[in-house]
Amino acid sequence: MKARILVSFKDSVLDPQGQTVRNALHTLGYDAVQDVRQGKVFELDLSGISKAEAERLIPEIAGKVLANMVIEKYTWQILED
Amino acid sequence: MKARILVSFKDSVLDPQGQTVRNALHTLGYDAVQDVRQGKVFELDLSGISKAEAERLIPEIAGKVLANMVIEKYTWQILED
Numbered sequence: 654m655k656a657r658i659l660v661s662f663k664d665s666v667l668d669p670q671g672q673t674v675r676n677a678l679h680t681l682g683y684d685a686v687q688d689v690r691q692g693k694v695f696e697l698d699l700s701g702i703s704k705a706e707a708e709r710l711i712p713e714i715a716g717k718v719l720a721n722m723v724i725e726k727y728t729w730q731i732l733e734d
Numbered sequence: 735m736k737a738r739i740l741v742s743f744k745d746s747v748l749d750p751q752g753q754t755v756r757n758a759l760h761t762l763g764y765d766a767v768q769d770v771r772q773g774k775v776f777e778l779d780l781s782g783i784s785k786a787e788a789e790r791l792i793p794e795i796a797g798k799v800l801a802n803m804v805i806e807k808y809t810w811q812i813l814e815d
Binding site for chain 1: 740742752755758759762764765766767768769770771772773774775776777778779780781782783787788791795799800
């Protein structure tokens with residue numbers, strides 16, 4: 654079973670990496686890009702557990718290990734069984 | 735219009751960050767996690783262009799600027815109009 658977890662800064666937190674990318678895109682002429690937010694993606698390969706266990710485990714791993722919940726938020730989805 | 739671009743190492747490229755995360759998860763007892771691949775996510779806020787233009791622009795930006803196509807691959811999707 655594969656799961657994808659997206660971790661990004663909360664909207665209220667400044668994202669200097671994203672701003673740098675946006676500025677670089679403007680320099681290259683991509684003026685349609687108003688804003689860029691950069692984050693991390695984790696793709697987990699899980700085995701030996703049921704989908705129900707995975708649905709309990711993934712947010713636990715995301716909230717405790719992968720994201721710093723003080724400044725970051727996460728979303729997750731199961732990609733395949 | 736918002737677009738999401740996921741950039742990760744090609745499957746043939748070693749991912750030491752992902753391996754470190756996997757080892758950390760094993761240390762914490764999350765043995766169901768067989769493998770972890772880590773990548774980057776970019777959320778772009780686009781304006782003043784049509785959806786068709788966005789569908790042309792996003793892979794161009796991803797392939798030329800956001801991903802290093804020698805060792806990385808990307809996927810993208812438009813999140814909302």
